[in-house]
Amino acid sequence: TLSKEEIAKDLTVITGIDPGSGVVTNAEKAVDEYGLDLTVQASQSAAMTQALEDAISKNEPIVVTGWNPHWKFTRYELKYLEDPKGVFGEAEGIHTIARSGLKDDKPEAYEVLDNFLWSEEDMGEVMVAIEEGTADVDAAKDWVEKNEEKVSEWTNGIEKVDSEELMLVYVNWDSEVASTNVIKLVLEEIGYNVQLSEVESAFMWQALANGEADASVAAWLPDTHASYYADYKDDIEDLGKNLDGEPKTGLVVPKYMDIDSIEDLKA
Ligand code: PBE
Known part of the structure; x- marks a missing residue:
């Protein structure tokens, strides 16, 4: 597992998908509202899942803009970070x-x-x-x-x-x-x-x-x-x-990251 301190030391970005997507917009809002020292890097869905694969293979910290239904939850051990401020909305x-x-x-x-x-x-x-x-x-x-x-x-x-x-x-x-x-x-x-x-x-x-x-x-x-x-x-x-069903969006991390909430991403 990676501790909050180890995560804070190594993590500089939130790995996003396409810039027009709602999750990327909301991730930017989350950076603002939670006061995170992270940059949202827009890319593409396929690049996001590739980054996830790479980070997991090296046991490194990574935060992605995630959503379900999505196959990444069957392929990898992942979890949503809690969003106490409700930036990513409620029932979607x-x-x-x-x-x-x-x-x-x-x-x-x-x-x-x-x-x-x-x-x-x-x-x-x-x-x-x-x-x-x-x-x-x-x-x-x-x-x-x-x-x-x-x-x-x-x-x-x-x-x-x-x-x-x-x-x-x-x-x-x-x-x-x-x-x-x-x-x-x-x-x-x-x-x-x-x-x-x-x-x-x-x-x-x-x-x-x-x-x-x-x-x-x-x-x-x-x-x-x-x-x-x-x-x-x-x-x-x-x-x-x-x-x-219950589709959902939010910030998603591998389970080996020992944090639970977006607030834990604060340095
Ligand atoms: N998504 C998947 C889109 C909607 C469908 C959550 C990545 C988004 O706009 O964020």
């Missing part, structure tokens, strides 16, 4: 959001998207398969084939369409790569010609607000994407939760 949800007008223009797609609801275990299966090397599309296909009953609850009674175009936007976060690829296949079963557009967080919200894209299953509310929601809420529609 993963929501489906759509551009205004989708309900009228493409009611079948709207209905499927509105029905889409799966569990943390479901999402975990797809995410772990991708992490282990299965292509995104194949991991999604395997899950859909194995879960016909669940999928039919989302599509039951919905009329098929004839090759209508539909554009889904998402950000390259492991959890959202999984959900986006699954809902794409389900919408294709209904007859949509689904395009995926991978963008930065801000553009995900923007593209829906100005009608360039149709929907996204990658909105984290009410807290993680609060500022995007505030900016765009009048021009999008929130279709509610698509994950049955």
Whole structure:
């Protein structure tokens, strides 16, 4: 284990992901509010998990901007640091959001998207398969084939369409790569010609607000994407939760770090 003093001596950064993500914004807020002598280093999800792997292999201290559902909790022994100031919010949800007008223009797609609801275990299966090397599309296909009953609850009674175009936007976060690829296949079963557009967080919200894209299953509310929601809420529609579970974000460390709270990161 690493003591609080050893951690304070060696740790200079919080390893972040993409700069537009809610966890990075909130990590910066945490540095301010807790008065930490650490810099939030933005990078990418894949670089963050690589840094985690490296630090763990050397038994070094590391703090990352983390969230679950995410495969890192199955792969490594990790824990969230307590957040007594509530910087990372309370009860969070993963929501489906759509551009205004989708309900009228493409009611079948709207209905499927509105029905889409799966569990943390479901999402975990797809995410772990991708992490282990299965292509995104194949991991999604395997899950859909194995879960016909669940999928039919989302599509039951919905009329098929004839090759209508539909554009889904998402950000390259492991959890959202999984959900986006699954809902794409389900919408294709209904007859949509689904395009995926991978963008930065801000553009995900923007593209829906100005009608360039149709929907996204990658909105984290009410807290993680609060500022995007505030900016765009009048021009999008929130279709509610698509994950049955307790998604969460925060600062995550290996269990061998002998600290419990973000406050313990104070030098
Ligand atoms: N995440 C995953 C995103 C939302 C989904 C928690 C990394 C974020 O904006 O922080």
